[in-house]
Amino acid sequence: xxxxxxxxxxxxxxGRVDLFLGYKxxxxxxxxxxxxxDNLEEVAELMVSPARYSLEKLxxxxxxxxxxxxxxxxxxxxxxxxxxxxxxYNQVEPGQVELLDLSCCPSRPQxxxxxxxxxxxxxxxxxxxxxxxxxxxxxxxxxxxERLGRWLYEFQKCLKCYGCRDICPVCFCRECSLExxxxxxxxxxxxxxxxxxxxxxxxxxxxxxDCGLCEEACPVDIPLRxxxxxxxxxxxxxxGYDTGLTLTRPPFSVLGVGPAEPREAAGGKGR
Amino acid sequence: MYKxxxxxxxxxGTGCGVLFEVLxxxxxxxxxxxxxxxxxGRLCLKGWSLHEYVESDMRLTGPYLxxxxxxxxxxxxxxxxxxxxxxxxxxxxxxxxSVGVLASAKISNEENYLLQKFARAVVGTNNVDHCAxx
Amino acid sequence: xxxxxxxxxxxxxxxVIGSNTTACHPLVARRIFRAKEKGAALLVADxxxxxxxxxxxVAVQQRVGSDVALLNGLMHLILKNGWEDREYIAExxxxxxxxxxxxxxxxxxxxxxxxxVAPQDLARMAELYATRKPAAILYTMGITQHTTGVxxxxxxxxxxxxxxxxxxxxxxxNPLRGQNNVQGACDMGGLPNVFPGYQAVNVPENNAKxxxxxxxxxSDKPGxxxxxxxxxxxxxxxxxxxxxxxxxxxxxxxMNHLRHAMKxxxxxxxxxxxxxETAQGAxxxxxxxxxxxxxxxxxxxxxxxxRFYQAIExxxxxxxxxxxxxxxxxxxxxxxxxxxxxxxFREITRLTPSYAGMSYERLGLTGLQWPCPxxxxxxxxxxxxxxxxxxxxxxxxxxxxxxxxxxDEEYPYFLTTGRMFAHYHTGTMTRxxxxxxxxxxxxxxxxxxxxAARLGIAEGETVAVASPRGRLEAPARICRTVRPGxxxxxxxxxxxxxxxxxxxxxxxxxxxxxxxxxxxxxxEKVQPS
Numbered sequence: 001x002x003x004x005x006x007x008x009x010x011x012x013x014x015g016r017v018d019l020f021l022g023y024k025x026x027x028x029x030x031x032x033x034x035x036x037x038d039n040l041e042e043v044a045e046l047m048v049s050p051a052r053y054s055l056e057k058l059x060x061x062x063x064x065x066x067x068x069x070x071x072x073x074x075x076x077x078x079x080x081x082x083x084x085x086x087x088x089y090n091q092v093e094p095g096q097v098e099l100l101d102l103s104c105c106p107s108r109p110q111x112x113x114x115x116x117x118x119x120x121x122x123x124x125x126x127x128x129x130x131x132x133x134x135x136x137x138x139x140x141x142x143x144x145x146e147r148l149g150r151w152l153y154e155f156q157k158c159l160k161c162y163g164c165r166d167i168c169p170v171c172f173c174r175e176c177s178l179e180x181x182x183x184x185x186x187x188x189x190x191x192x193x194x195x196x197x198x199x200x201x202x203x204x205x206x207x208x209x210d211c212g213l214c215e216e217a218c219p220v221d222i223p224l225r226x227x228x229x230x231x232x233x234x235x236x237x238x239x240g241y242d243t244g245l246t247l248t249r250p251p252f253s254v255l256g257v258g259p260a261e262p263r264e265a266a267g268g269k270g271r
Numbered sequence: 272m273y274k275x276x277x278x279x280x281x282x283x284g285t286g287c288g289v290l291f292e293v294l295x296x297x298x299x300x301x302x303x304x305x306x307x308x309x310x311x312g313r314l315c316l317k318g319w320s321l322h323e324y325v326e327s328d329m330r331l332t333g334p335y336l337x338x339x340x341x342x343x344x345x346x347x348x349x350x351x352x353x354x355x356x357x358x359x360x361x362x363x364x365x366x367x368x369s370v371g372v373l374a375s376a377k378i379s380n381e382e383n384y385l386l387q388k389f390a391r392a393v394v395g396t397n398n399v400d401h402c403a404x405x
Numbered sequence: 406x407x408x409x410x411x412x413x414x415x416x417x418x419x420x421v422i423g424s425n426t427t428a429c430h431p432l433v434a435r436r437i438f439r440a441k442e443k444g445a446a447l448l449v450a451d452x453x454x455x456x457x458x459x460x461x462x463v464a465v466q467q468r469v470g471s472d473v474a475l476l477n478g479l480m481h482l483i484l485k486n487g488w489e490d491r492e493y494i495a496e497x498x499x500x501x502x503x504x505x506x507x508x509x510x511x512x513x514x515x516x517x518x519x520x521x522v523a524p525q526d527l528a529r530m531a532e533l534y535a536t537r538k539p540a541a542i543l544y545t546m547g548i549t550q551h552t553t554g555v556x557x558x559x560x561x562x563x564x565x566x567x568x569x570x571x572x573x574x575x576x577x578x579n580p581l582r583g584q585n586n587v588q589g590a591c592d593m594g595g596l597p598n599v600f601p602g603y604q605a606v607n608v609p610e611n612n613a614k615x616x617x618x619x620x621x622x623x624s625d626k627p628g629x630x631x632x633x634x635x636x637x638x639x640x641x642x643x644x645x646x647x648x649x650x651x652x653x654x655x656x657x658x659x660m661n662h663l664r665h666a667m668k669x670x671x672x673x674x675x676x677x678x679x680x681x682e683t684a685q686g687a688x689x690x691x692x693x694x695x696x697x698x699x700x701x702x703x704x705x706x707x708x709x710x711x712r713f714y715q716a717i718e719x720x721x722x723x724x725x726x727x728x729x730x731x732x733x734x735x736x737x738x739x740x741x742x743x744x745x746x747x748x749x750f751r752e753i754t755r756l757t758p759s760y761a762g763m764s765y766e767r768l769g770l771t772g773l774q775w776p777c778p779x780x781x782x783x784x785x786x787x788x789x790x791x792x793x794x795x796x797x798x799x800x801x802x803x804x805x806x807x808x809x810x811x812x813d814e815e816y817p818y819f820l821t822t823g824r825m826f827a828h829y830h831t832g833t834m835t836r837x838x839x840x841x842x843x844x845x846x847x848x849x850x851x852x853x854x855x856x857a858a859r860l861g862i863a864e865g866e867t868v869a870v871a872s873p874r875g876r877l878e879a880p881a882r883i884c885r886t887v888r889p890g891x892x893x894x895x896x897x898x899x900x901x902x903x904x905x906x907x908x909x910x911x912x913x914x915x916x917x918x919x920x921x922x923x924x925x926x927x928x929e930k931v932q933p934s
Contacts, residue, residue: 032275051305065299129442156460159315161313161314161315162316162840188428188886216312278714281585282835283430283582285410285430286707291717296717308709309411316840317835331678332692332720332722334691336688336689354689354733354736358733361644368624368626368628370644370645370646371629371643373648375590378726379703381701383593386726392619393621397606397624397626399628400595400597401595
C-alpha cells in the first residue's frame, strides 16, 4: 500500500495526472475520493475499498465536462476492461485515463472484491428463480424447458430502477433503448416482462465486461451477471471475441463499411 | 474541483444513502452509497434521478413579493421585512392563535425544530402541524 | 416502525396491507423479496392487484375501506383455532377480554360479505400469520387515509399483540413513512399538541422546560391540526398561514374548498423550492435551498436519524430553510442566531430525551435509531423489547364501520387514490425530473376491462370522473389492477387533481386524516365537442 501511495503522489506531483480517483474512509465508510495536487497530504489516506464503485464511469463523466483533464484510476482488472471498452466507443481518449493496477481477479485475489464473495441465496429463490452464483455451465444443467420460467420469476420482481444501466461502467448511450417505447412498452411495475431485460441483454453483447456491478445494484437480486455472461458467450463462441481484453471493436458494433480495426489504427475522433 | 458528497434521498421515508457527484460546484449525478445500512448500494428510479430536480429550470432563485396583485422578485430584506411586519400586525390585532404554521416532511430536523420554535416562541401559538396526513 | 428495515429479511411471515411497497418504498420491497426467497410467507391485502401480489402466498383484494372487518376476521379465526399467544397476552398486554368478546361477531361469512374476501383465503392468511414467527406487518396510507384510519391501526396492533409479535426482532407493526422526513417533522414537534420528543404542551413541567429554554412563556393550549386550520380559515379565525415545503392546494382533500378558505387569509407565506400551486397564491414566497445545498439531519421510517452533507452552494439567491426562519424570527424581535445546523442539533438533543445521546459526529454516515438517550447508547433497532413503552400493550376493541361514502345510483364506483412508481406526492419534484417525467408524463385513471367494455371506453381515451365535489378528465388506463366497480387515480398530476373529487368532510375523528382512499364516483365518456 505504501508503494501505491508513493506512486500516486509521484503521478500527481509530476503532472502525469491531474486527478487520481481512489478511495478514502469517511466516518467508517469507504468513499470514492479525488486526490489532486491541492490535497497531496491526503494521499496518505488512500485506501483500497472492498465496496466497489465504478471509478471509470466517474472519470468518464468528469471527462465529458472537462476533456482536457488527465485522470488516474485505482484499477481492478474490471476497471481495465471497462476502460478498454470506453476507449473503443470513444468515451475516453487514449491518454486521458491512466490506470494504477491492483490485479485482483479472477485468479489472483490480492484485493478483496465484492464480486468474489457471492451473496447468500435463499432456498425459495433457488427453487423458483435462479441462484445468483450459477455459472453459465451450471445454468445449462437446468433442463431447458424450465429456464424461461425461472427468468420470468426473476424479471417479475424488477422495480424498474434502471440501476443496472445507471451503474454500468460501459453504459453511456445518449438514447437508451430501454426508454424506447417501441422496444419496451412504458407502463406500471413490473416493466414489460421479459422485454425490458432481453433488450438490455442484447445490448450488452460485446459490451459487458463482467464486473458484476449491475447485480450488486439490483434491489431485487436478479442474476444479471449470469444473464450478460450468457449473452457475451455467444459473442465469444461465434466471433472469438473477448470483451474488454483488447481494443478491438466488437463484432456487433462495427458501423458502416470497413474492417473492425483497433481504436489506435482507426484514429478517428470521438463524436 | 471534484468530490462525492454523501446525502439522503429526499423522496420517500426509507432514507436511502446516496452520493452526489459534484464537479465544479455542479451535480453531475447520483449514486447509491454502497455501505449504507438501509439501501446497501441500491436505489429506486427516483433515487437515481435525485439530482435532476435540484437544478431544474423550474426552481425559484430568490424571494418574491406580491405587489399590485402580481409576484415580483425582491431582495431578502424586503421579503422578510414584509412578512415580519404583517405577521406582527396580525398577531397584535387578532392574537397569536390567528396564525398557523405548516411544518414539512421535506425539510430537515433542525429546520422543523426551528419552525415549531418559531410558531411557539415567536408567534406564541401551538397552531403548528405538517402535511403527513395528506 | 417498531422494527428496522433490514430486520424484515429475517421475518418468517410478512403481512403487507394497504402498501404498494414496490412502487412507494422500493428499497423496503427489496427486503420483502429477500425474506420471501429465504422462505418467509408473504401475505398481501390490497384493493388493487399490486406487484407484490404476484409473489404472495395469499393475496386478497379487500373492498376499499373494509380493513377492520378483514383484520377482525383474521383474529376471529386465530382465536377459534387457538393460535393466539396466551402467555404473551397475559404477561405483556391488557384489555384482551373485551376484544375477544367483540371478535366473536366476525365469522368468515360475515367478513366475506363485507370485504369480498373468500373464507378459504381468510383462513389461510390467519394460519400463516399466526403460526409463523416472527411475523411483521407493513402498512402505509392504504390503512391510515380513512375515516376509520385510527381504528384500522388499532386493529393491526391487536392482531400483532394477539400473536405475540411486538417487541421482537423481525416482527412488529411497521408503518412505512411516505415522505423523507415525516418521522422527523413529528419527532421535532411539528404537531399542534406536543413539543419535540412528543412532550405534551399542556403538561406543566414540559411547558416550563421549553419556556425556560426558549426564554418566552409558551401557550399550553394545544393548537389546530391542518384540517382544523382550513376550517378556521373558512370561518375567518385564522388570518395568516406560513407554509413551508408543502403544497396543500394539491394535497388537501378538497381543493375547491381549500382554495375558497385560503381567500379569507390576510397573509399567506410560502417557502418552497418551486412556485407550487400553493405558492402561486402567496403574498410572499421564500425561495428555499434544496437538500443538496445545505446540511442537516432527517429521520427515516425506522427512526434512524441520518446526516446529509452540503454538495453545492444554494442556487441563485436561495437560502437554507433554517436560515430563512432565523431571519424571520430575528426581524420579529426574537433574535435567532446559529452558526449552522449542528448548533441547532445540539439544542435539540438537550431538549429531546430520545435524541439526547446523538451528535453529528456519532451519526456519521450510518445514523442512529432513537431512542438513543445517552452518548454511549447504541440506538434502538426495535421498540418494546421486554415491555411496552407504556407498560402493558393495550388492546382496543374496534368494530367495523362503513366508509363515509358508499357507491349509490348516481355515483356507482368506488374511487381510490395513491402513488405510482415514477412519481412522488404532488409531483413538484418528480415532474421536473426528465427521467421520471418520461416514465409517466400524464395522469390517468385505472378502469377494469369489464367497466370499460360496458361504457365502450378504449385504452387511452379521455374519460371524466365525477364525485359530489367535482369532476376531472384523464386518459383511461384499462387494466386488471383494479376490481370491477373500482377506479384508481394517481395523486401526482396537478392538471387532473384528485382532490377536486375527494372529500374534506370525511375525516378520521381522532387523527383528522382525510379519507383519500374511498370516495364514490361516476365514470363518463367524454363526448367529442
